[in-house]
Amino acid sequence: MSTVEIRNLHKYFGKLEVLKGIDFKVASGQVVCVIGPSGSGKSTLLRCVNLLEQPTSGQVFVDGIELTHPDVDIDAARRRLGMVFQQFNLFPHLTVLRNVTIAQERVLKRNRSEAERVARENLERVGLAEKADSYPAQLSGGQQQRVAIARALAMSPSLMLFDEPTSALDPELVGDVLKVMRTLAQEGMTMLVVTHEMGFAREVADRVVFMDGGVIVEDGPPKQVIGDPRHERTRAFLSRVLNPDQVS
Amino acid sequence: MSEPSSSPTLTAAPPGGLSPRRRQQLSRGVQYAILVVVIAVIALLADWREISKSFFNFTVAGEGMPALFTVALRNTVIYTLSGFVLGFALGLVLALMRQSSVAPYRWISAAYVEVFRGLPALLIFLMIGSGLPLAFPELTLPGDVYGKAALGLGLVSAAYMAETFRAGLQAVPKGQMEAARSLGMPYMRAMVSIVIPQAIRIVIPPLTNELVLLFKDSSLVLFLGVTAAQVELAKFGNDQASTFANPTPILVSGLTYLIITIPLGYVARRLEARKGAHR
Numbered sequence A: 001m002s003t004v005e006i007r008n009l010h011k012y013f014g015k016l017e018v019l020k021g022i023d024f025k026v027a028s029g030q031v032v033c034v035i036g037p038s039g040s041g042k043s044t045l046l047r048c049v050n051l052l053e054q055p056t057s058g059q060v061f062v063d064g065i066e067l068t069h070p071d072v073d074i075d076a077a078r079r080r081l082g083m084v085f086q087q088f089n090l091f092p093h094l095t096v097l098r099n100v101t102i103a104q105e106r107v108l109k110r111n112r113s114e115a116e117r118v119a120r121e122n123l124e125r126v127g128l129a130e131k132a133d134s135y136p137a138q139l140s141g142g143q144q145q146r147v148a149i150a151r152a153l154a155m156s157p158s159l160m161l162f163d164e165p166t167s168a169l170d171p172e173l174v175g176d177v178l179k180v181m182r183t184l185a186q187e188g189m190t191m192l193v194v195t196h197e198m199g200f201a202r203e204v205a206d207r208v209v210f211m212d213g214g215v216i217v218e219d220g221p222p223k224q225v226i227g228d229p230r231h232e233r234t235r236a237f238l239s240r241v242l243n244p245d246q247v248s
Numbered sequence B: 001m002s003e004p005s006s007s008p009t010l011t012a013a014p015p016g017g018l019s020p021r022r023r024q025q026l027s028r029g030v031q032y033a034i035l036v037v038v039i040a041v042i043a044l045l046a047d048w049r050e051i052s053k054s055f056f057n058f059t060v061a062g063e064g065m066p067a068l069f070t071v072a073l074r075n076t077v078i079y080t081l082s083g084f085v086l087g088f089a090l091g092l093v094l095a096l097m098r099q100s101s102v103a104p105y106r107w108i109s110a111a112y113v114e115v116f117r118g119l120p121a122l123l124i125f126l127m128i129g130s131g132l133p134l135a136f137p138e139l140t141l142p143g144d145v146y147g148k149a150a151l152g153l154g155l156v157s158a159a160y161m162a163e164t165f166r167a168g169l170q171a172v173p174k175g176q177m178e179a180a181r182s183l184g185m186p187y188m189r190a191m192v193s194i195v196i197p198q199a200i201r202i203v204i205p206p207l208t209n210e211l212v213l214l215f216k217d218s219s220l221v222l223f224l225g226v227t228a229a230q231v232e233l234a235k236f237g238n239d240q241a242s243t244f245a246n247p248t249p250i251l252v253s254g255l256t257y258l259i260i261t262i263p264l265g266y267v268a269r270r271l272e273a274r275k276g277a278h279r
C-alpha cells in the first residue's frame, strides 16, 4: 500500500494557480526527493500533504485515509505525519527535552516519564542526548534541526516530510543533518524530501520528482532524473544547480 | 536646551562675527540665566513659612501612621492587582477573539477596545457605582467595593491589554503555530502551550507599564464610595488633609505612590532594554 497518494491536486492562492494537477504516490518505505526551481510549488505541495495549506481541489491520502475528506479529524490525521521545516521552528521557550515531549503528552496523552523516555531515545538517534536540558538558542543551526527531527520522530509518524531541511544551515553543518536523514532512510522510514542537495538525492532517494511551474515534469529513479533527464526543463535546471558558477 | 545643531567648522566666521564656539557659550549662558530668573521668581512669590508649616508638617504626617501603609497602601495594592488580573484575563480573551474566524467575535472585540479606550476611566467608575446596581439589581459583586473596583479597573485596562496582547501574538512567528499544528496539536492547544507563553514574554515590559497606570488609576475607587477600611492612598490623603486642615497628608500620599511607581517604571524600562539586547 502507498503511504501517500495524491490525486489531481490543485492549489490556488487567490488567482494564482500554484499547483496545477499533481498526481503521485509514495510507497511505504520509499524516499522521494522533490527538486525544482524556486517558486515551482514544492513547499506548497508538501504543506498540502499535511494540510498546513488547504488544497483547492483534489485528494490527499495517507495510509489509505483521505485527509481532504471534510469529515476527517485533521489533528488526528496529522499525527501520522512528521514535518521538518527549513527554519527548524523549535519552541524557543522550552528546553530541548520539553520540545520533544510536549506534543507526546498533549496529543498522544503519554505520561511524563514515558514521553521523556521516548524523547531521550530519539535525541540519542540524532546524536544530541547530552543537549536535553539546553534551550534551542544555545544550539547551532544543525543541532536545532536535528532536535526538530527528533521532535517529529517522537510522535512515531508513518511519513516524514522535509522542506529544505539544510537550506538555512552553514555549509559545514549540513553534513550532520544529512547523515541523520540517511540513517532514517536506511531504517525504512517513508520520506518526502524537498531539497537542493543533489548528492543526497542521488544517493538516498528511491525516486526523484522534478517540479516546475506547479506541475511534475519528471518522476523516476535518481539515475534517470538527475543522471539522464528526458526533459529540456529538467536539464536546464540541473545544469544551473550542479554548475552554479557557470553563466548560462 | 541643547547646542545649536548648525554649522560647525565650515563657517568659521559667520555673519554675526562670532565663532561657533563663542556662540555656543553665549547660548548656554542665556539658558542658565533664564533658569536662575525662574527659580528666583518662584522663590520670591512663595510663602516659605506657610509652605513648611503646611506641606512638611511632621506632626500631621505622623498622625497618618501606620494606617497609611496598613490600610491605604494595602488597599491600593489590592485594587490594583485584582484589576490587573481581571484586565489581563479579559484582555487576553479579547485579543484571541480578535483573531477568531467567527466574525462577530472580531467585531465585539474591536468595538470593546474602541469604546473602553475612548471613555474616561472616571466615567466607567461612575457607571459601576450608580449604573450597575440599577441595571442588575440582583447582582452583588464579591467583596462589594473590592469587586466593583476590580471590575472598573479590569474593564478599563482590558482594552489596553487586548491591544498589547494582539501585538504580542502577532510577534510570535507563524512557524511556531505551524510546527505545533504539524505535531497534531489542535488550534487552541497550540495557542495555549506554544503561542501564548511566547506572546506573554514579549508583552511583559508594556504590561509592567500598564500596572503602573493602573496603580495610579486605582485612586478612582474613591468615586465608588468607600468606608474608612476600604480607603486607598489618594482618598486617605485627602481625608486626613481635611481632618487636620493641612495638606501634608496629600504630599505623603503622593510620595507613597512614587515609592511604587518609580521602581516599577524602572523595572519596565530595564525589561524593555533587555528584550532589545536579546534580538
Ligand SMILES: Nc1ncnc2c1ncn2[C@@H]1O[C@H](COP(=O)(O)OP(=O)(O)OP(=O)(O)O)[C@@H](O)[C@H]1O
Binding pocket: A013, A016, A018, A036, A037, A038, A039, A040, A041, A042, A043, A044, A045
Ligand atoms: N501563503 C501564500 N500566499 C500567496 N502566495 C503564496 C503563498 N505561499 C506560496 N505562494 C506562492 O506560491 C508559489 C509557490 O511557492 P512555494 O513556496 O511552494 O515554492 P517553492 O518551490 O517551495 O520555492 P522555494 O524553492 O523558493 O522554496 C510562489 O509563487 C509563491 O509566491
Ligand SMILES: [Mg+2]
Binding pocket: A042, A043, A044, A163, A164
Ligand atoms: Mg519552498
